[in-house]
Amino acid sequence: MNGDIHERARMLIACGEEEPWLAAHLESCAACGEFAGGTERTARALRTIPITAGWSLVSATQMRVRQRARELQLRQERLWAIWICCAAVTLIAGFTAAALWSGLAWIGERISLAAPVWQMSFVVFTLLPTIVTAILLLARGTHLADNEEV
Amino acid sequence: MADENAEIALGLRRRDPDLLDRLIEQYQHRLLRYLVHLTGRREVAEDLFQETWVRVLERGRQYDGRRDFTGWLFTIARNLFVDQQRRRQPRSEDPAELATAATGQPSALELAMQHEQSEQILAGMEQLSAEYREALSLRFQEGMSLEEIAGVTGAPLGTVKSRIYRGLIALEPWLKGAGL
Numbered sequence: 020m021n022g023d024i025h026e027r028a029r030m031l032i033a034c035g036e037e038e039p040w041l042a043a044h045l046e047s048c049a050a051c052g053e054f055a056g057g058t059e060r061t062a063r064a065l066r067t068i069p070i071t072a073g074w075s076l077v078s079a080t081q082m083r084v085r086q087r088a089r090e091l092q093l094r095q096e097r098l099w100a101i102w103i104c105c106a107a108v109t110l111i112a113g114f115t116a117a118a119l120w121s122g123l124a125w126i127g128e129r130i131s132l133a134a135p136v137w138q139m140s141f142v143v144f145t146l147l148p149t150i151v152t153a154i155l156l157l158a159r160g161t162h163l164a165d166n167e168e169v
Numbered sequence: 170m171a172d173e174n175a176e177i178a179l180g181l182r183r184r185d186p187d188l189l190d191r192l193i194e195q196y197q198h199r200l201l202r203y204l205v206h207l208t209g210r211r212e213v214a215e216d217l218f219q220e221t222w223v224r225v226l227e228r229g230r231q232y233d234g235r236r237d238f239t240g241w242l243f244t245i246a247r248n249l250f251v252d253q254q255r256r257r258q259p260r261s262e263d264p265a266e267l268a269t270a271a272t273g274q275p276s277a278l279e280l281a282m283q284h285e286q287s288e289q290i291l292a293g294m295e296q297l298s299a300e301y302r303e304a305l306s307l308r309f310q311e312g313m314s315l316e317e318i319a320g321v322t323g324a325p326l327g328t329v330k331s332r333i334y335r336g337l338i339a340l341e342p343w344l345k346g347a348g349l
Contacts, residue, residue: 029334030330030331030334033330033337034334035315036315057337057344058337061309061337061340061344062308064290064344065290065306065309065310066309066310067287068202068287068291068310069287070198070201070202071197071198071201072197072200072201072218076197076201076215076219077193077194077197080193080218080219080222081189081190081193083219083222084186084189084190084193084222084223084226085186085190087223087226087227088184088186088226091184091226091227092184
């Protein structure tokens with residue numbers, strides 16, 4: 020029990036915490052008082068350890084950070100370009116789809132085609148590039164998988 | 170302090186290179202000292218020092234200014250160290266190496282007089298486990314509160330207290346050797 024009190028007192032001293040009973044305990048316990056003094060001297064000694072960053076380390080770090088900042092800025096600018104291209108492509112695709120829809124509707128009307136027929140043509144026209152690309156990619160993937168197995 | 174943190178957060182969001190230059194200069198000694206005690210090797214600490222600032226630049230947008238910048242900076246440094254430790258195999262170290270490597274050039278006569286004492290303490294610190302070293306360094310060198318240390322290390326408050334206490338006990342023979 021007594022040992023616990025000393026351990027508690029020393030833990031409080033080490034962590035720089037205070038409790039009402041601690042001051043009284045330190046007055047009556049020489050060992051804990053010595054520990055408090057030692058802790059204070061340790062803290063002072065640790066603060067005086069001269070570990071300093073050299074000028075070369077600081078300037079090399081600043082240079083590296085600036086270089087990385089430039090790289091990130093360039094990447095950001097490229098990303099912006101990609102976003103603008105994507106937006107432009109989406110816009111153009113929208114206009115093209117609208118024009119295609121009107122064009123096919125006009126042709127369907129001219130040659131008296133049933134609406135579902137030219138509408139199906141529109142769907143095929145619109146989806147054909149995606150379907151072809153998907154088939155090609157799948158074929159390529161299968162080919163790679165086959166090669167891996169061998 | 171809150172204003173300063175908010176200003177830093179704003180600058181980091183803009184990736185302001187002038188602000189980073191200023192921060193590197195402002196925190197150079199504190200960060201390096203922490204890293205030297207954390208890693209136990211000056212050259213590793215210097216590598217991590219640079220990595221830390223590059224990471225601050227890259228992740229600066231995640232800093233919201235509500236937390237103290239010092240704590241956030243040290244957390245980044247610590248996470249980098251932990252990542253590095255995971256990647257690397259543990260190396261054998263010469264206990265005397267840190268003492269000679271980490272002790273900088275004494276800039277004044279009084280520092281020269283303290284040289285031997287500092288070497289003793291550094292040698293003692295080197296004998297401690299990284300967790301104790303880190304806790305003592307943050308507490309007594311950086312003057313962080315227990316809560317701040319818990320924030321940096323990600324350890325519960327009780328663990329932080331225990332590390333400081335046990336670190337001090339383990340360091341005692343070296344301090345006596347240094348005449349403290």
